[in-house]
Amino acid sequence: MHIPDGYLGPQTYAVLDAALIPVWMIAGSKVKQALKAKQVPLMALAAAFSFVIMMFNVPVLGGSTGHAVGATLIAILLGPWAACISVSIALVIQALVFGDGGITAIGANVLNMAVIMPFVGYYVYRLASGDAPGHGRRIVASGIGAFLGIVTAAIAAGVEFGLQPLLAHTATGQPLYAPYPLSVAVPAMAIEHLLFFGPLEAAVTMGIVAVLAKQDSALVEMKPASKPLRWLWAGFAALVLLTPVGVLAPGTAWGEWGADELRRTLGFVPAGLEKVGGLWTAAVPDYAPAFIANPFVGYLVAAVLGSAAVIGVTWALGRLLSGKERTAPPTPPSGRQP
Amino acid sequence: MIPALQHMGDPATRSRRGHRSLARRTADALGRAVADVLENDELASTPGLMQSLDPRVKLVSILAFAVATSLVHSLPVLLGLTLTTVAFAAASKVPLASFAAKVWSTAGFFGALLAAPAATAWITPGPVLVPLGPLSVTAPGLLIAARLVTRVAAGAGFGLLVVWTTRWTDLLRALSAVGVPELVVATLAMTQKQIMSLLRTVENMHLARESRMLSVGTVHENRGWVVERMAFVARRSMKTADDVYDAMLARGFDGHMPSLAALRTRAADWGWLLTSAAVCALALGIDRMVFPL
Secondary structure (H helix, E strand, O other), X not given: OOOOOOOOOHHHHHHHHHHHHHHHHHHHHXXXXXHHHHHHHHHXXXXXXXHHHOOOOEEOHHHOEEOOOOHHHXXXXXXXXXXXXXXXHHXXXXXXXXXXXXXXXXXXXXXXXXXXXXXXXXXXXXXXXXXXXXXXXXXXXXXXXXXXXXXXXXXXXXXXXXXXXXXXXXXXXXXXXXXOOHHHHHHHHHHHHHHHHHHHHHHHHHHHHXXXXXXXXXXXXXXXXXXXXHHHHHHHHHHHHHHHHHHHOOOOOOOOOOHHHHHHXXXXXXXXXXXXXXXXXXXXXXXOOOOOXXXXXXXXXXXXXXXXXXXXHHHHHHHHHHOOXXXXXXXXXXXXXX | OOOOOOOOOOHHHEOOOOXXXXXXXXXXXXXXXXXXXXXXXXXXXXXXXXXXXXXXHHHHHHHHHHHHHHHOOOHHHHHHHHHHHHXXXXXXXXXXXXXXXXXXXXXXXXXXXXHHHHHEOOOOOOOEEEOEOEOOEEHHHHHHHHHHHHHHHHHHHHHHHHHHHOOXXXXXXXXXXXXXXXXXXXXXXXXXXXXXXXXXXXXXXHHHHHHHOOOOOOHHHHHHHHHHHHHHHHHHHHHHHHHHHHHHHHOOOOOOOOOOOOOOOOHHHHHHHHHHHHHHHHHHHHHHHOOOO
């Protein structure tokens, strides 16, 4: 995922490089508040760990090997802001000492691997692990967080690549930097991380959290839910309330046409599609519950029902996989911060 | 000069197909990483054009070249910038074969892999140069791919020049001088030392496993061992952080980071900076005026 120089145009890398300065300043301030003067060796060791974990070859199927990034793991051990600084430092050293990753693309690489990956991974971990005191559910939650963290970071990289043909091209439309449009770049990055690197990251993170939980459980203990998690719920509620805006958008998403729309557009429906298209009838077709006439209210109710179903299934799976562990509440360690 | 980090393959830990064990492969890669850093420092200490520059001037000028490379769109100018990196490497007594191999392996190869589909009619329609059905190579596609690969190679070349001709301590001084906070510079300095220490530790772990193994082990066994060792490194890192802080306190650390020694620019450094600015401006001028899009 290390983007070298040359793939991103100046419109992209200049904005990303500049945007990271306030992020680093906030991260430095947050870490300083929590860790005081001990921050330098702790950050240095965490950055060194972040670097070294990428050098472990992990055996995967077919005799090949891959490597993990470890950003979510460091966020679980030290908190997301500390992970942001540690992984950033590791990326800067990789670029300046080992020539891995571009100089102008440092902003993009830091955004993907040191900001998006640890923050998404950490808050998904917090959300999925809930307040369960045992380790089983947290181990599973760490895997889910690591998986979604790396997949989201990969999609962000795909978006950065995919924007290049739109931002910089010749008069005839030839791209000047990364040549693939969003429709190619995003699926390409997403699919390889969904199928290969995501499961690897999840397996490694779960394995390490499980070993640490057994050998030195203070390292993976968690503070009670704090403000950021409450803000996450508040943001989620705001997004649900905004879903009716989607009704204003005309047409259907590209590639999601139904048989009726295809008939209107093409004049016919492919035989195979017509044959299998009616195999399943959705309970709430087109996000419009049959018992609600107003489309805006119907869309909102569908959003609430769908979200509740996803949260319920995730919670139930977490309970099931954790083996319903119940032990004494943990004592928060002194060195970590939320 | 370079410690014995290159390990010879031991037939006892080769699979039936002759593949080296995971432990041996990883130990070799870690040994190479440590050796690369030591070789870089050695190369940065030899006399040469880039080595003689003030590190601040070098950093700023190479950044200017990297930005100019990203702004240039015509293939001839990009090729010229790529050749400029080779000329700078030669003038700095950098082994050209190693330089070319490193640029190609880190950027060119993956750039070419990524760019290859863009050269075909599948992604870029246009007049066909090599007919291969949907994978026919088109003229505009080839231009797009060539532009991407050349730009990536030039960018990697400039980046590598900084890496190979600047001692890590000088780079930290340059970062400090251009306004990077002392706390960040100190963390970077400490990180590099700890990386080397952890690389050695992890390399020794793999070598110890290698020496005890009678076979290459199953994927499941190897994965379990790797994960367990990663957890060990995590615990050790956290513990070492406390030890390092205690050592800092014992030596009188009071929360302030001492500044690194000041740098002094010479007339030659200013001359280099002006020349670099002129070359970048010339490259952009030729790109915009001689080869307009």
